[in-house]
Amino acid sequence: MKGKQLSIDKRKRREAYGFILPAFLYMLLVLGYPLIYNVFLSFKNVNVKNLTKGGSVFVGLQNYIELFQNDTFLLVIKNTFVFTIACLIFQFTIGFAFAIFFYQKFRLSGPIRGMVLVSYMMPMAVTGLLGKNIFSNLGLINNLLSKIGITGPEWLVNTSTALIAVIIMNCWVGIPFNMLLLISGLTSISGEVYESASIDGANWGQRFVFITLPMMKGSMLAVLMLGFIYTFRAFDLMYIMTAGGPLNSTDVLGTYSYMLSFTQFQFSKGSAVAMVLFVCLFIVGLFYLHLLSKEDD
């Protein structure tokens, strides 16, 4: 009897692995192997010359040291953080306000809440094209500004305004996405809690501060971290809208790494930049996973 049980278990286990392993091995091959390859690459000096002929050698931390001594790279790091944090602040607060607004029950709430998400589904490359158009000198934004008597800057030509334009375009995509995730967080708060609070005489503001915020803590944190992970690795938007310019003022780690690898063909340098990007994401990712595992319990 015991033996039979064991053999059934074994068969089940084999079945399970049969279903899971193909995907798992695929991920190891297509993601895991390149990941490790990238680590090695970042400690070598592979470029277009020695790529085909061979002869690349390990150079230790040299790529990293050179990067951190390079002002452009430091600017790129700054840009990446400014971009990410600015996007997070606006996406999250406006997204949260929208979530609370659309969480109310009225006839148009469902359809419009869905409609605004279309910007999230669009190719980022087209969002970039659109941004390039509406922030051009005689474009929509400056036209609207001139209607209220303001002469708009040459957004994408000035080093001080280009990043702002990119941030605005990214928020157009990010706000609806944050809204969607936060609405699903709101849905998980049971209505009874609110009802009993209303009976106790709590007004809207009190209910928000003492019920909504504490109960949403988990999903708010999750949305912020996920937002960080998605925003920090941005590439498509800058690549199409500004190509990192003018003068690297919209260059972020993603675009800088790409440029080093594929326009200057300094593959090892590009890998080292990607590693810096990875480490930042990894730290936030750990917190996110920790949060998910807590939710599971």
Added chain:
Amino acid sequence: MFKTRVGKKEFFNSVIAIIIAIIFLFPIYWLAQISFKSDAETFGKVLTYFPHEFTFDPWLVNLTDATFLLSLRNSFINAACTMLITLVLGVPAAYGMGRYKVPGSNVFLLTFLVSQMLPASLTLTPMYLIFNKIGLLGSHIAAPVAIAATSIPFAIVTLRPYFKSVPVALDEAARLDGCNSLRAFISVMIPAVKTGIITIIVISFLNGWNDLVFSMTFNVGAEMRPLTANIYKFQNAYGTKWNCIMAYGTILVIPVILLFIFLQKYIIGGLTAGAVKD
């Protein structure tokens, strides 16, 4: 006019909602309306908010261009291949992880969750070098192979709860009827989680369709690239002819909008499930 407070509130909420919708959808209107403008109007000194002389010329410029048509085809190939790889590998894995508790399942789940977070930049350079070595550069399959690595974890994380919620009895009944586990999976379990499968189909298709970075890195030749990756080429060709550029962009967005209109509930369900909840 309003007899009740509720009616008044409904009215004001609706007005605000419509204003939000207009602000958020306006850029898409903007994209489309420029694509119907004549050259003269595009280059005119005055910015117009709708085409005064409506024309299809910018569309025809794109649709009669051989490279454009090839790119359009490549976009579909990219999307279809990504979708296929994701379905074939992701759906069974989601089932295996939702249904069986095996040693190592936590490791699997962690791997899939982590791989969702990795930036493309991280694997781009090594993959380029690897594909270069094994001769996959400049092939239709190179980009989908890489894109699927982001869709598969998404499929698993999204579908696993669906499979978990299907009663085990359904599975067992199929096996008692003499199905082996693979047949039970295909003929009983997949239909039972149809909603989730449609979500995966749509999202993985869009992942392939929207991709820029893998497609442009692994395909150097313009005739091998999808629409997204050829944007620069056409921008250079059109100069500041924004009507032609926007027609290009509009065509690129149409499939997305169609999918969005008809399959919205699957998309939205998937986005929420895949992102926050396990």
